[in-house]
Amino acid sequence: MYEGTIVQNNKAINMAAATKSWFLxxxxxxxxxxxxxxxxxxxxxxxxxxxxxxxxxxxxxxxFMELNNAPKLWRTLFLSYILLVPLIITIIYLV
Structure with a gap:
């Protein structure tokens, strides 16, 4: 019973964060x-x-992928990809 409450609270928090993120x-x-x-x-x-x-x-x-709670390696890999691809595109267009 106690675990269900935590999950429900977690879902409420994640839904609020997802809604704010969606508007952003x-x-x-x-x-x-x-x-x-x-x-x-x-x-x-x-x-x-x-x-x-x-x-x-x-x-x-x-x-949305909830990698902020995932192992650091996975989050770092995804975030570095998100940084590297636009950086490479920027360098290509500015050179």
Whole structure:
């Protein structure tokens, strides 16, 4: 009986975090859509879009995949992938 209460409380906490994260993801998506309209510099637009990709990826890894509670190796691997791919794309476009 005690374990069920913990699970229910955990689900409530995760649902609240997931809802906040979902709103953040929607907001970042809208910003990414309108970013080229407000930033004239192509390089800044690309960097801004890639920063948004990193932020969204971090939210997905930590909140929706729940890797913030996983072993450090797995979380580190996923987060490094999220950082490395946009970094490589940024270097390619800026060079």
């Amino acid at each position: 993801l929607i907001t970042l998506s809208v910003i990414a859509i309108y970013l080229p309209a407000f930033v004239d510099n192509r390089s800044l637009t690309i960097i801004g879009a890639l920063v948004i990709v990193v932020l969204k990826g971090q939210q997905i890894v930590d909140i």
